[in-house]
Amino acid sequence: MSSRRLLLLLMASTGLCAQQLRTLKGVPVPEPPALGDYVADRTALVALGKALFWDMQAGSDGRTACASCHFHAGADHRIEHQIADPLHEFPTNVTLDPVMFPFRVLADPLNRGSVVTRDTGMRVGSMGLFLRKFVDIVPGQATEIGEELADRVEFSSAGRHLRQVTSRNAPTVINSVFTVLNFWDGRANRVFNGFDPAGDARPGILTVSGGQLTRAPVSLDRASLASQAAGPILDTGEMSYKGRTWPKIGKKILSLPPLALQQVAAGDSVLGSMARVGGRGLRDGVSYESLIRSAFAPALWESSQLVDGEGAVLAGRNAPARSTSEFTQQEYNFSFFWSVALMAYQSTSVSNDSPFDRFMEGDSGALTAEEQDGMRFFQNNGRCTTCHSGAEFTRASFSAGNGRNNRAFQNTGVRPASEDAGRGNGSFKTSGLRNVALTGPYMHNGGQATLEQVVEFYARGGDFGNNGIRSFNSNSANRAALVAFMKALTDERVLYDRAPFDHPELCVPNRHLMNGSDTAAFPASAGNAWVSVPATGAGGHSLPLQTFAELLGGRSTGRSHTMTDPCTVPLP
Template identity: 40%
Template sequence: MQRVASVSVPFKGPASGRLFGFTGLGLMATGAGILSLVLSTGTSLATVVDDRLPLAPLSSVAAPAPSGGTIANQAAAVQLGKALFWDVQVGGDGKQACASCHFVAGEDTRLTNTVNPGNDGIFNSEGITGPGQTILAVRNITNDDRLGSAGEVAANFISVDPDSSHAADICNVTGDPVFGQNRQVTGRKAPEVINAVFNRDNFWDGRANHNFNGFNPFGNTGNNGDGNLVNMTNSSLASQADGPPNNPVEMSCAHRAFNGANSLGAKMLARQPLQFQQVSSKDGVLGPLASAGGNGLNTSYGDLTRAAFGTSDSDSALENSFSSYWGQAVQAYESTLISDKTPMDKYLSGNQSALTQNQANGLNIFQGKGQCAVCHAGAEMTDASVNFYNNDGPLNRDGGDQGFHNNGVRPTREDGGRANTGPNGVAWSVSGSSFDRGAFKTPSLRNVGLRRSFFHNGGKATLTDVVNFYNRGGDFANAEKSKDMKQLSLSSSDISALVDFMKNGLTDCRVAKEQAPFDHPALPLNGGADRPATGGNSLCS
């Protein structure tokens, strides 16, 4: 039976977390009346009456700066990180990249083989009756099924293929009791990687620690059994990046190592980056390295790593610390993915025509009677940000970990969320509060209109469904549900304006049109239409 609430790592339940698959979109964890409005014109902004962070242009907030790393050339590190993130050679089958779950606005929009049956192991939602099937229309999920992301077919790792022109590892396919010979599906929904640099901790349960140890996602907590290659602060993106690549559900055959001989490091360092994928000469980061008229980059991963980290070490020496190089480089790339040019940003900067009247009304509702901005606070639109933590402290108003909330979208027993424990039996929860049971990280709502579905289980189909959920105060009266979850008494016109604001006022054109820095190499997709290479920056004003 599929184990969705267990926490041993790796696990295919609350899927090995990611920006990749320990995912879920706990959308709009709203709160009680902390904000008041001045609504004389219908477009004025809310006035914050406590010390919580008000909405603001994202350009007004600096991305948290990591410290303690070993990058010598930031531009080269961004190139290395972008190549690694989009390269299907990383996958055990040579077909799975980090980007395979984050290819539209930083998340997954595929509809084929994306249902995880939950704890009961029964496929019974979205019109799906078994693995490998295609959803015809996204609908609300009313049972313990989850809308996740397709990863790898279950297999055991034997060795890296010594032929560097081969993308796949040598593995023994075993199949899975639930998914059979189909690709396994993660137990949470993949959230977007865009703007994730502002999060203090990453993954939906926050297991990607803000301190990066160079080996795994767990920082200096009790779940780190590997020691330290580095000790970096403000680096949860690096911690996150080290989770999925060798996870046997998401990206790897089981038991592949990150470092040393016959490892992911040994495999990638010898290979041409993106050799099976086209790269546009106009790509904002990789364009200068694109092979003329062909696939890939005109360099090797070994040379890219040496350039980024200022070393002359051989590939066989670099492979011993590849997990550290990987995490730092992917973090360097993902830190460039900041969508700070939405209509709301322009409106908050003084351009009153950037939002329509209806969207401006929706903004007021967002900050006022909708109470969305209580948790989707600050320029980052989340109380899980570094900035919010520094401003408001380590505990939320329920006494649980800051930025994590149980909103009653599903019964707590289905997924412990923040209260789950890691490989050494240590909980992700720092406070130890019962309110961390079933609690998930508050996501930013920027580009929310481009997402496939909502909440950590992918359980709501549309933004209107999400707002209706909050309007009724949630679906389940969990004992751990946040005290901020209350009925809102929004009218139909309120809901329409709020949805209009979120769907259109929070979308960065560059994200929607895949314009730099959101351009990318071509990406072949399992269970979805292949994505062509993009590049250039002339589509958005």
Template identity: 40%
Template sequence: MVNDIRNGLAKPMLMAAILAAALSLTPRTPLAQVADPLAGLRSLKTVTVPGPPAEVLDEYVKDKAAAIQLGKALFWDMKVGSDNKTSCASCHFHAGVDNRITNQLSPGSGLPGTDRTFQLGGPNYTFKPSDFGFTKHVDVNQPQPQLSNVNEVSGSQGVFTANFVEFGTGATGDVCANVSDDIFHGGSGYNINGINTRQVTGRNTPSVINAVFNFRNFWDGRANNIYNGGDPFGMRNPDALVWKNEGGVLRQTRLAIPGASLASQSDGPPLSSVEMSCAGRSFMKLGKKLLVQRPLAGQVIAADDSVLGPLALLRAKDQVPTYSEMVKKAFRPHYWNSPNLLTMSAVDESKFASMDLLPARHFKRSTGKFEVSQMEANFALFFGLAVHLYESTLIANDTPVDRYLDGQTGALNEQQLRGARIFTGSGRCSRCHSGAELTAASFSSVTAQRLRRMPMGDGLEAVYDNGFYNIGVQPTAEDLGVGGLDPFGNPLSETRMAQQGKTDLLGNGFDPAKETAVGSAQRVAVDGAFKTPSLRNLEFTGPYFHNGGKSTLMQVVDFYNRGGDFADVNIANLDRGIAPIGLSETDKQDLVAFMLALSDDRVRYRKAPFDHPSLCFPQGHEVGASGALLQDGSTGNGVDKMECIGAVGARGASSGLKPFLNLDPFQR
């Protein structure tokens, strides 16, 4: 059916000038039906890729191509994880997301007062199609009555619960002390006597593809648009400093690099005690581990890899550089060339904050002093900027919709054009999935207006963060989203920051005089709101929403058509567009067909820039003949069941990516 959709005939598009005029509309376009099926949209090829100003980036980066190569190596290298099995790509290997199905279930956000028990399955559970949606209805077109609801999350498995002791060397992972996990142990139907399984994140994994267009990243926007050189929190962190060699003297300096949300995001997972790290590891210790090693040791690099190919050739000659040598090639010397060592302590290690927002598990850092080189002290800076530059190349802008908007009138068929009219008209989709980026959370949308005012679901006006909406996926109290707090006690919400008079910490040109006023008595609606994702490559990026609670695009369309699942509960914070739509079954089919036209075949076949080295990752844990989880005798944890994907070069693979659970996007 999908191939039939792609190969149909299309109606001629309206004049390009009309589309250009439509771009002057507010980021949340009117609800009225419009004549042009793609009014207000344009090809992503026409959008300038956001990023730090060239003159700012030039202060740090000496060779951009070398930095991109370093970033791609670090992104895919399994040694970045404390266990030497977990890379950034472990959760982003499939069209920028994670489509694993075993041990991907989390009991929820972990907020105080929320249910932390498993309802659907348990640790090491394997998803099946009938598990979705997590909220089930008597009639898919009506929010009530509900047949059932589970408040669990389809997240991503990370690392075992453990505390950092010392960094690993060579082929070994970090030395860590195992901790008995009170959530991710046991398992429905398993007699495993409390054996730890890998932890699972409390939210579904967003795609890194096209993430460069987001003003902030992560579902709750914690990856700040201002990069401080070491963690996700920008100027909110008063202790974030890097070391600069000024005439032979090492001095600490504060960074505030604008347009660098991906760098802020990149520095989050490597220190997360859930995602990649034993609790308490610092970037300095990660630098000590990695800088002496050669990139991607034990992983295959295709000879024609669009970025890493030269490393494959050097590997054949046994001339692969170390990460230290790659840093020297990519970055300005005054951030790494000092011969002097720095004496550090546990206090210095903790100055860059972990991205984990839940109450930290107590662990005891070493009280001893240790020495690091300037390069090790600044490893977070190199890691963040290099991965930022690599991820900035992951732009999927060659979909049938983009080609149609570029003037190729045969790119979309009749059904897809009918779906486009619903998308921009009666379906109300483009109100939040606006512009060429298909998200109101884009850099262009948010920099035009950071704070906005509108009537909420209850009809009363409130101010909110542009691009972040509560759409009634789960009750607000289950996960506050952008309504939560950062590690320094500040609101993640820019609206609440402005309300508290902390606009000096927002940066990137935030001007209170030009923004929607938000006084101390002003009503604010940000709780339970999450960043609007872009819609490209939706065919491959299920399960959907921040909780991963829908498995197919048809389930997503049903959700919006009935006006959400918990609109009544979330009414005070609810986006005003979440209300029953009244689409027919044919309308729904057409809308799904349009969304499938947002797939880029370069992503489907992993062609450059989406090619990659080989990768092995845990896919749950091994189970014995008795049904009991097998235990690793050396750690006491569950035995990982590893799965591998092969290296793919610039020309791509012969077989295309499949949807989540291999489900037909049109099925429920």
């Protein structure tokens, strides 16, 4: 073996392979090589994806969008009714408080061996749907017919059902296109099969060939975001009543005017030209059907032949359908349109213009002396770049050897592996740290409220087990510098919700109100205080986003997304 090959092998096996921190500008945005086989118009595809991501009508309750848990720098900073714990009892409808963090407290936070004064396996997740059984859709109506179901005792209070809460913290969707496998445990397969996150071969979608509908298996590589998008829409804790199916979702969403409940700014960078100025939703003539027809190849939607819920041709039956159990090709293929459009929209959520990027591009004044000290500590004594490296700040990226390295997923000792095994043995995806100042609370369990707490966690060598973290010596100036450096990873466009991070209006459920239900159809469900996340145009808010720690500490002046504006959406 030549000495050069030996060196390369050594570098690869020890993980020393030059994964220098660098600007994200110029790093190609990963894309499925076969996308062009399906997609006719990229601009229409992104518009479709943006409308779907923000549309509250998508959830079974007609009020829950993907954005409902990803509205704040791509993440969720709500502090009301966000606690869950799959293994133990936990308190519900609690307002998070600074004194609850971190979830593991030591007498000396820099010494892992010191006395533990508090420890909890609770998680800060995101509140999703009430547990309900799916009965059917009503075309033209966003709310589906469902039945209330008994849930865990924790998700009920005073005889009323409460919303379920996810048992992991919602990570940001911004820059998620750069990671090979999405979700904390990487279960969103890099190969999208057209239907679900698992990647296994599925029967395929329906295409028109020689005038007939035929099955075409889908195998789209570099498409973890499409695999991911097929998850929450059918998840009974997130967006779906139990038993809902893809064709029903397609039939419902295709029957609804896009974003009908929400205001879209005339200056929206993607949807502005289609916005209904002075009203809600998009202007007449722009429908989900028209967006799909612009975005995708005709062979995927042009047939009027009706099929059943399994995609089997109903001989002699053509659109219009006589019942909610007959589907057009377009409705049947909706799983594909939904997932690919959401992938395309989230692929435009690229944040690459922080002070750090400008510094790496040669603007030596872009980082303060303290931030530069923090960067050196991050790379050297802190050994953070062992895992948080490259332009993406994570070795789970395509550029870090297609994510195939042992730092893409790591056990950092956040919790015992017995509570959540993650990708196995308590390993979780190495987070990309861009905009991390805005995406608290931190870690898969949401158990750290501030970056200061995260830095102390690392300084003491993690909390549990034999993990990949080595404790390090530091003084308070080193730790403050590390935090300052991480705060310099904030992109102002994210901080102010400017293009491409501008968005339609959204209403999100906040605190549960126990004196009645919001909806006559579900009298046993608790109500909610609904709060507004106002629409922005490309120019964004005039005030910066509030951080999780600020909301926790009660700071609301001089910030946007303060969770105090009443909802203006006419809830169905």
